[in-house]
Amino acid sequence: MKITFPHMGTIGILGEAIFKRFGREVILPPKTSKRTLTLGSRYSPEFACLPLKVTLGNLIEALENGADTILMLAASGPCRFGYYATLQNLILKNLDYEYELITLDYNMPNNLRKLKRLAKRKNCFQIGEAFRFGFLKLLTMEKMERLAHRIRPYEIKKGSTTKAYEETSRIIRRTFSFKKLRQARRKATSLLRGVSLNRTRNPLKIGVVGETYTVLEPYVNLEVERKLGEMGCEIHRPVWATDYIISMLPIFNRWGPRRKYRKAARPYLKQEVGGECIVSIGGTVLYARGGFDGIVHIAPFTCLPEIVAQGILSKVKKELNIPILTLVLDEHTAQAGLVTRLEAFVDLLERRRNKKVIGDR
């Protein structure tokens, strides 16, 4: 049994860690690339949302590499995500691939049974440890990413943060025990701390909000965060894979890490509509109140919850007086155009800030 699952940012780390500890072989899809996107869009329905296409591409590439078991999440609406697994299954079966599909949904007892089967003859304690380890590893990875976001605008040599971050990511990915992970963390932190910085700069603060998948997957958002960072902006974002996973658990649904966004969004959106809509709005509100300079809102073309968010953000923008740049992405989005738009946006924010400083005097 060779397990695979689609990429979503760094989330693959979690699955890989857990199943390796179960003693299973994991075949991660190759890093998302042009080929992934082409393959995915060739076989997907034309108007499906971008994440479906890219993850389908991931699965095809993993199957080509010999994976024979696919693990997918399948929530139940209201958005399209919950139906991904069914649809991709239909498409892959029509392409004559042979594999077994395992889906995890909100039916917890059922999930446990499925996991138990995957866990070979491991006992409950070992299963729990595997999950704890996977989660910790993912958390460590995210800590590094956060740190990279903070220091990138100060870097003296352009690209040095990214280089260090890639190295840390490699170090962390290699570890498969708690002890090694602790060591890796220390090493990774010192690597990132070692990037030479110019602390006299005063970077713009930008919040990046939007649909989970496109925010988390750098290839798909054309590395918006790195680009903004290298233009001298400090990036914050409300969307993190660990938070996403925690809020999928029934108890934390309401009380989990996303509660503050939900509360902040309440005056603008009275009803949860699915997807990241409420986090996009809540995040924007909190960042605006926190004195950020601007917001970049990322959404795949035709993304339902984010269209709702976009409508509502037009009001938030006026009321809280914060510039918002909406980037709608699809498989044809071009690098060049995106860079121009980002540069124009950063320019605007700088001018705004200078005006404010003069006005305050």
Added chain:
Amino acid sequence: MAIKVGIPRALLYYRFYPLWKTFFTELGAEVIVSEPTTQEIFKKGLKKFVGDTCLPIKMVFGHVITLADKVDYLFIPRLVSIERDTCLCPHFAGLPDVLCAIMPDLPPILDIHFNVRKKGATMKSIYEAGKRFNKNPFKVYRAYQKAQREYEKFLKRIKDGITPQEAIKIFDGEEVSPPEKKKGGLNIALIGNPYTVYDSFSSLDIIQRLRKLGARIYTSEMIPDEIIEEKVRTLSKKIYWSFGKETVGSAFHFLDSPEIDGLIYIISFECGPDSLLKEIVDDKARKNKRVAYMSLVIDEHTGETGMDTRLDAFIEMIKRRRAKK
């Protein structure tokens, strides 16, 4: 003077209008419905909208604008789900908030969380809706019961074989002569979201066009719920969108019924659920050699001539298939 409640002729108007209208009229309000969609109404809405979305949501903006200065309340329920186990697309749950955000000067919106069909709306949301017109919960409840009776009559009329548009006309007291049954005529099934199919602007009046070509029309509303449930059970995961379930369930049913000659799936461009479900229906239809199938993806730029050409070709295809048999 009676309080005026405005109902946009869009979205779930095509499914629930008799229910809503009876309810508000019973409580002494005057119900005003916006005019059928025209290019002009549509353009008005388009100007306001931020971003890009499906045709039906763009249309509702136009309707709301034309109603805004004529009414005291706008009735735009917050429809999260209209039956157990399924929900509506995210647009429905967010619509009242989006409308408020984009057009702050609208009359107050009655945005009630409605949950009808299976168990009836919850008592609380019914009272929420009615209390502005009559404070007495019993009166409100009675009005609702009456509304539900009217609604059931309306559903029954559709099940007997007329389209929802015509059933609404009958409800409003107009005369509708049921299309005559012609021997040897073509039987064509139309599936898709009700507000795309029955709005004559968005669907370019496809029903009349097909009838002119001599076809008898079947729609998913005519199929009993049990059959739809049974048909979708063959899928590995339940479809959790109400209209999606109806669409796919009835598509499967039509593909299996011997009297149906053709199946047309009408989809609005950029519709989220349908973009995925189309694949499932396409797949099933491809494997079916008997029923002719076509999907029409429409948006505001779809032209009449293009539509006519495609329909003509489709009818030709059916006739050829028949001749072969």
